[in-house]
Amino acid sequence: MTELFGCNAGGLGIFATARCTPEEARKNIREIRELTDKPFGINQILNLGPIAKETIEVAMEEKVPVINYTLGKPWFIDQVHAYGGKVLGTTATVKHAIKAQELGCDAIVITGLEAAAHGEEATTLVLLPLVASKVHIPVISAGGYQNGGGLIAALALGASGISMGTRFAMTQESPVHNNFKQYCLKASENDTLRSNRFDGLPSRMLKTPVTERLARSRFPLAEAIRGALQIKQMLNLSWGQFIGMSVKMMTAEESHPIWTQARQAAFSYRAIKGIYDGDMKEGIFVAGQVVGACEDLPTVKVLVDRIMSEAEEFIKKEHSILAEMSASR
Ligand SMILES: Cc1cc2nc3c(=O)[nH]c(=O)nc-3n(C[C@H](O)[C@H](O)[C@H](O)COP(=O)(O)O)c2cc1C
Numbered sequence: 001m002t003e004l005f006g007c008n009a010g011g012l013g014i015f016a017t018a019r020c021t022p023e024e025a026r027k028n029i030r031e032i033r034e035l036t037d038k039p040f041g042i043n044q045i046l047n048l049g050p051i052a053k054e055t056i057e058v059a060m061e062e063k064v065p066v067i068n069y070t071l072g073k074p075w076f077i078d079q080v081h082a083y084g085g086k087v088l089g090t091t092a093t094v095k096h097a098i099k100a101q102e103l104g105c106d107a108i109v110i111t112g113l114e115a116a117a118h119g120e121e122a123t124t125l126v127l128l129p130l131v132a133s134k135v136h137i138p139v140i141s142a143g144g145y146q147n148g149g150g151l152i153a154a155l156a157l158g159a160s161g162i163s164m165g166t167r168f169a170m171t172q173e174s175p176v177h178n179n180f181k182q183y184c185l186k187a188s189e190n191d192t193l194r195s196n197r198f199d200g201l202p203s204r205m206l207k208t209p210v211t212e213r214l215a216r217s218r219f220p221l222a223e224a225i226r227g228a229l230q231i232k233q234m235l236n237l238s239w240g241q242f243i244g245m246s247v248k249m250m251t252a253e254e255s256h257p258i259w260t261q262a263r264q265a266a267f268s269y270r271a272i273k274g275i276y277d278g279d280m281k282e283g284i285f286v287a288g289q290v291v292g293a294c295e296d297l298p299t300v301k302v303l304v305d306r307i308m309s310e311a312e313e314f315i316k317k318e319h320s321i322l323a324e325m326s327a328s329r
Contacts, residue, residue, distance in 0.1 A: 007038040009304035014041040014068050019272065021236070022054040029062045039065040041088065046072020048264075060085075068109065071118065071201075077104040088140070092120040097131045097139075105137060109163050112143030113194075116165045116288035118203050119143055125157070132158025146293045148310025152318070166287050170294040171303055177278025180285045181297060183208070189292030198284065200263035206287035208280065210270070228265040230272070 007013040015032060017025040025042065032040050042059045046052050046069050056076050059067055063083045067076065070090035077087050081104070089100035090109040100108050110131045111117075112124030122130075124143045132139050138160035144150065146167040154162045169176045170184055184206065191207045195215040198205055205211045232242045267284075274283025298306065 007032075007036045007040050009301040010308075011304055012039060012041060012066065014043045014066070016043045017055045017059070018043070018045040018048060018052075019268070020055075022051065022058045025055050026058045026062060029059065029064055033062075041066030041068050043068040043070065043090075045070050046074070074100075074103060074105065090142070092118060092127075093122070094127070094131055094134055097135055101135045101137050107138040107140060107160070108135065109140045109142050112141070114204075114289040115143030116169075116192075116204055116286045118201055119194075120202070124154075128154065128157045128159055143288060144290050146290050146307075148307045148312070148314050151307055151311045152314045164290075166290050167294055167303065168300065169287070170291075170297055172297055172299045176275050176285070179278030179280055180206070180274060180283075183280070184285070184287060184291050184294060185297070187287070187291045187294075189289050192287055192289055192291060198263070199267035204286070204288060206285040206291065208284065210280075210282065211284050214270075214284070224263060224266045226266065226269055230265075230269045 013032075013036075015025075015028055017028075020028065029042065042055075042064050044052050044055050044059070044067070046056075052072070056067065056069075060076060060079055060083070064085060066086050066088055067080050068088040068090060074087060074089060080087050086106040087104070088107050088109060089097075089103070089105040090111060091097045091100055092111040097108050097110055108131070110127055111119045112127050113119045113121060114123060124141060128139065128141045139158060140161045140163050141154040141157070141159040142163040142165070145154065145162045145164045151162050166184075168174060170181060174181075187206065192204050193207045193211050193215050194202060194204045195211075196202045197215050197217055198211070228242075232239075270282060270284045271286065272283075273279040274285045277283060
């Protein structure tokens with residue numbers, strides 16, 4: 001578990017629950033608790049309907065210290081606060097960041113255009129200082145980070161910390177299949193694609209023959225049906241439960257239109273094929289532009305230590321440059 005190693009290396013490890021059932025989430029949460037005494041979080045994509053709600057309920061029953069959500073309305077903030085937990089909202093626009101603060105989030109993750117998966121139109125360099133100037137809760141910057149210089153830049157632009165996805169996916173402990181890790185090692189900063197053809201919302205993926213084809217495709221009906229059936233099987237649902245869940249998903253408050261949900265089903269199928277099976281013919285891999293800067297596969301601890309020591313070096317260097325600049329004025 002990368003997130004566990006993240007906690008033990010001094011970061012806040014966040015376990016993504018979107019690809020498991022609520023009971024699997026519970027099992028993983030308990031396992032994390034056994035292996036670390038550090039705070040940790042879970043991340044849930046809220047627009048996945050009733051299953052997302054159930055997973056959040058499980059996380060609250062388990063009193064997970066940090067609940068991180070994305071793509072939906074956080075109905076659980078008061079309940080999380082009641083047991084002493086914190087809520088971290090992931091957003092990609094100034095408007096949604098302000099809304100997350102109004103709703104009572106303790107901190108926000110703000111995602112720039114360069115990030116893996118769902119960013120909006122503004123890059124980190126523009127978005128982060130803008131958001132930091134508009135909210136008073138801590139802002140964690142996501143999108144494009146992989147080294148100590150990036151951390152210092154984020155702090156200078158108003159962040160309280162950084163969040164990394166692609167760089168952590170490129171570590172020894174990450175469960176991402178080695179086929180994709182090796183492919184990523186050769187990728188440049190231009191080897192990602194952003195399109196709404198992958199899961200119906202604008203998102204960024206590693207550029208491969210599969211994603212290039214998908215980005216040109218029309219509505220993927222056959223894939224959507226296959227993806228939906230895969231989810232039925234993965235979640236071990238009867239046909240009655242599956243139909244009930246589909247109807248609830250279409251009518252839920254935070255729901256997206258049916259064609260978006262069909263694409264999400266197709267996306268899940270391909271993401272599982274890519275990340276876990278390493279299937280280069282059918283699978284896809286979520287990656288940000290920073291993939292071009294991931295040139296090795298360190299352990300999480302080596303990576304976190306490296307970022308911290310680079311940041312310290314960077315501060316010393318910047319101090320001396322500033323001192324020289326002041327002296328010459
Ligand atoms: C393999 C992979 C899987 C991801 N899965 C999720 C997810 O389930 N939920 C989520 O909110 N973000 C997910 N993300 C996005 C990250 O949380 C993060 O916002 C993003 O990777 C930051 O940009 P970066 O890739 O430039 O570091 C994923 C990213 C990667 C690389």
